[in-house]
Amino acid sequence: xxxxxxxxxxxxxxxxxxxxxxxxxxxxxxxxxxxxxxxxxxxxxxxxxxxxxxxxxxxxxxxxxxxxxxxxxxxxxxxxxxxxxxxxxxxxxxxxxxxxxxxxxxxxxxxxxxxxxxxxxxxxxxxxxxxxxxxxxxxxxxxxxxxxxxxxxxxxxxx
Amino acid sequence: xxxxxxxxxxxxxxxxxxxxxxxxxxxxxxxxxxxxxxxxxxxxxxxxxxxxxxxxxxxxxxxxxxxxxxxxxxxxxxxxxxxxxxxxxxxxxxxxxxxxxxxxxxxxxxxxxxxxxxxxxxxxxxxxxxxxxxxxxxxxxxxxxxxxxxxxxxxxxxxxxxxxxxxxxxxxxxxxxxxxxxxxxxxxxxxxxxxxxxxxxxxxxxxxxxxxxxxxxxxxxxxxxxxxxxxxxxxxxxxxxxxxxxxxxxxxxxxxxxxxxxxxxxxxxxxxxxxxxxxxxxxxxxxxxxxxxxxxxxxxxxxxxxxxxxxxxxxxxxxxxx
Numbered sequence: 001x002x003x004x005x006x007x008x009x010x011x012x013x014x015x016x017x018x019x020x021x022x023x024x025x026x027x028x029x030x031x032x033x034x035x036x037x038x039x040x041x042x043x044x045x046x047x048x049x050x051x052x053x054x055x056x057x058x059x060x061x062x063x064x065x066x067x068x069x070x071x072x073x074x075x076x077x078x079x080x081x082x083x084x085x086x087x088x089x090x091x092x093x094x095x096x097x098x099x100x101x102x103x104x105x106x107x108x109x110x111x112x113x114x115x116x117x118x119x120x121x122x123x124x125x126x127x128x129x130x131x132x133x134x135x136x137x138x139x140x141x142x143x144x145x146x147x148x149x150x151x152x153x154x155x156x157x158x159x
Numbered sequence: 160x161x162x163x164x165x166x167x168x169x170x171x172x173x174x175x176x177x178x179x180x181x182x183x184x185x186x187x188x189x190x191x192x193x194x195x196x197x198x199x200x201x202x203x204x205x206x207x208x209x210x211x212x213x214x215x216x217x218x219x220x221x222x223x224x225x226x227x228x229x230x231x232x233x234x235x236x237x238x239x240x241x242x243x244x245x246x247x248x249x250x251x252x253x254x255x256x257x258x259x260x261x262x263x264x265x266x267x268x269x270x271x272x273x274x275x276x277x278x279x280x281x282x283x284x285x286x287x288x289x290x291x292x293x294x295x296x297x298x299x300x301x302x303x304x305x306x307x308x309x310x311x312x313x314x315x316x317x318x319x320x321x322x323x324x325x326x327x328x329x330x331x332x333x334x335x336x337x338x339x340x341x342x343x344x345x346x347x348x349x350x351x352x353x354x355x356x357x358x359x360x361x362x363x364x365x366x367x368x369x370x371x372x373x374x375x376x377x378x379x380x381x382x383x384x385x386x387x388x389x390x391x392x393x394x395x396x397x398x399x400x401x402x403x404x405x406x407x408x409x410x411x412x413x414x415x416x417x418x419x420x421x422x423x424x425x426x427x428x429x430x431x432x433x434x435x436x437x438x439x440x441x442x443x444x445x446x447x448x449x450x451x452x453x454x455x456x457x458x459x460x461x462x463x464x465x466x467x468x469x470x471x472x473x474x475x476x477x478x479x480x481x
Contacts, residue, residue: 008356012396012431015461028393031353066356067400067435126464128438128471 003122004042004075004085004102005051007058008032011069011124025120033112033119040104040115042085043097045072053144055127056135057094060145063153065136067129073122081114083107093149094139133158335380338373342380345369349394362394366401374410378402382417385429396432403436415440419448427461438468443476 013028020026033040043054055070078085083104090101104115127135136158139145147155349362369377381398384390399421402414418440421433430452437445449469456462474481 010354010356010396011460011464012428013393015427015431015458017427018425062356062358064359066358067438068356124460126467128435128467130438130441130471 002075003045003072005045005054005070005072006033006040006042006119007055007068007070008062009069009071009119009124011126014071014120014124025116029116029120030112033116035107035112038105038107040107040112041090042102042104043090044075044085044100044102046100051125052127052135053094053139054097054100056132056139057090057092057097057145059127059132060093060136060139060150060154061091063151065129065133065154065157068127068132069124070127071119071122071124073118075118077114077118081111081118083111083115093146094144095146096144335376338369338376339380339383341369342366342377342384346384346390346394346398349397350391352394354393354397360397362397363401363404366398367405370402370405370410370414371407374407375413378410378413378417382420385417385421392426392428396428399429399432399436400439401436403439411440411442415442415445419445422448422452427458430456431461431464434465434468438471441472441475443472443479446472446476 009032013026013032016024016026043058045051045054051070051072055068059065059068075085085102086105088101088103090098092098092101104111107115136145136150136154140147140150140158150158345362345365348365349360352360352362354360354362366377366381381402385395385398399418402417405414407414415437418433418436421429422437424430424433434449434452437449446469449465449472453462453465453469456465
C-alpha cells in the first residue's frame with residue numbers, strides 16, 4: 001500500500017506528555033483528525049511528486065500564512081482498520097497534487113483512533129511560515145499553482 | 160481608607176532619631192523626608208535602595224506575586240536587624256480598589272528566614288490567593304532601615320531589570336488591572352475555540368490587538384497567566400505563537416524573553432509553541448537559547464522541529480534580508 005500524507009497538523013498535539021505511555025497517542029491529536037461528514041482528506045505520496053509540493057498546494061487554500069505541520073504515513077494499516085481510500089479530485093490550486101487526493105469515507109470513531117496511531121507512527125515534519133512563503137512564491141512563479149485558485153487573502157500576503 | 164498621600168509625611172523613627180530596639184544608640188541613618196510633593200510627582204516609582212525614599216517609605220508597585228514574595232523576604236531582611244521598639248508597622252496592600260490593612264508584628268519578621276512567616280502571612284491575603292498578578296504595596300510606619308542595608312545586587316538588579324524590561328518604571332495599577340482582566344477574558348474565551356494552522360483565530364486577533372495597544376503590560380499579564388497550571392495547553396500554545404507573530408517593535412525584547420523562558424518549560428507542547436513563536440519573530444538573538452534547548456531535548460521529533468527553527472534563525476543571521 002502507498003504512503004499517504006495528511007496536512008494541517010498542529011504537531012504539538014502529537015508530542016507525548018510526560019505521562020503518555022510509549023506507543024500511545026495523546027488524545028488532543030484527534031483534533032487534527034476532525035472529520036466532516038465522516039470523511040478525511042489525505043494525499044497519496046508517490047515518486048512523481050514530493051510531500052513538500054503537496055503541503056504547499058494544500059497551504060495555498062488557507063487564508064493565512066502559517067507554519068504547516070504534516071505527516072507521511074504508511075497506508076498498510078488501512079486494511080486492518082477497514083478504511084478504503086476513495087480517490088477524488090482535490091481542491092488545491094495545483095492540478096498535479098489534486099490527482100493524488102483521496103477521501104477516507106464513512107469513518108468511525110474507532111477507525112479515526114486507529115488512523116491516529118498510523119499517523120503517529122509516520123514521519124511528521126514542519127514547514128515554517130517563512131519558508132512556506134518562499135515555496136508558495138516559487139510555486140506561483142513555476143505555474144504549479146494557479147493564482148486564481150490560491151486563497152485571495154493569502155495571495156495578498158504573498159505580494 | 161488610608162491613602163498614600165495621607166501617610167506620606169516625614170516619618171520619625173521610634174524613640175527619637177532612629178534608635179534601635181537593641182539600644183545600641185542612634186544609627187547613622189540620614190534623616191530623610193518624603194514629601195507630599197514628591198509623592199504627587201512620582202507616585203509609583205520603584206525607588207532604588209540608595210534613594211532617600213526608602214528611609215521613610217517602602218513602596219513596591221506592579222510586581223507579580225512571585226516577585227513580591229521574593230521581595231517580601233527582603234523586607235524581612237530590612238526589618239529584622241532593627242527590632243524597632245514599637246515593632247508594628249502597617250502594610251497597605253492596594254488591590255482592585257480594595258485597601259487591605261495588614262498589621263505586621265515583629266514576630267512576623269523573626270526569625271530571619273527566606274519565605275518564612277512573612278511569606279505565609281502575605282500569601283493568606285485573599286487577593287493574593289485569587290489574583291496573584293498584581294501587587295501594590297505601601298509599607299509605612301514607625302521604622303527605620305538598617306544603615307548598612309542595601310538591596311542585594313542579585314535581587315535588586317533582577318527586580319529592577321524586570322521592571323525596566325516591562326517599561327514599568329512608572330506604573331498605573333488601574334490600567335494594569337484592566338489589561339489583566341482583558342487578557343484573562345481572552346484566555347477563558349479561547350478555551351472554547353478551535354485553533355487551526357493557516358487560519359486566524361478570534362483569540363489571536365484579540366491578543367495581537369492587546370499587545371499592540373498596551374505593549375508590555377499585556378505581555379506581563381500573559382506571562383503571569385502562562386505560569387498558571389490551569390491554562391489550557393492549546394490556548395497557551397496559541398498565545399506563544401501570537402507573541403512571536405505580532406509586529407510590535409517596542410515589545411520585541413520582552414516577547415523574546417517570554418518565548419525563551421518557555422523553551423525551558425517542562426511541557427513539550429510549550430517548548431514547541433515557543434520555538435514557533437521565535438521562528439515568527441525571526442530574531443537571531445534567540446539562537447543561543449535554541450541551541451541550549453536542542454542539546455537537552457529528549458524528544459527526537461521535537462528536536463527536529465527546534466532544529467528547523469534554529470536553521471531559519473541562522474539563515475536570517477547570515478542574511479538578514481532573507
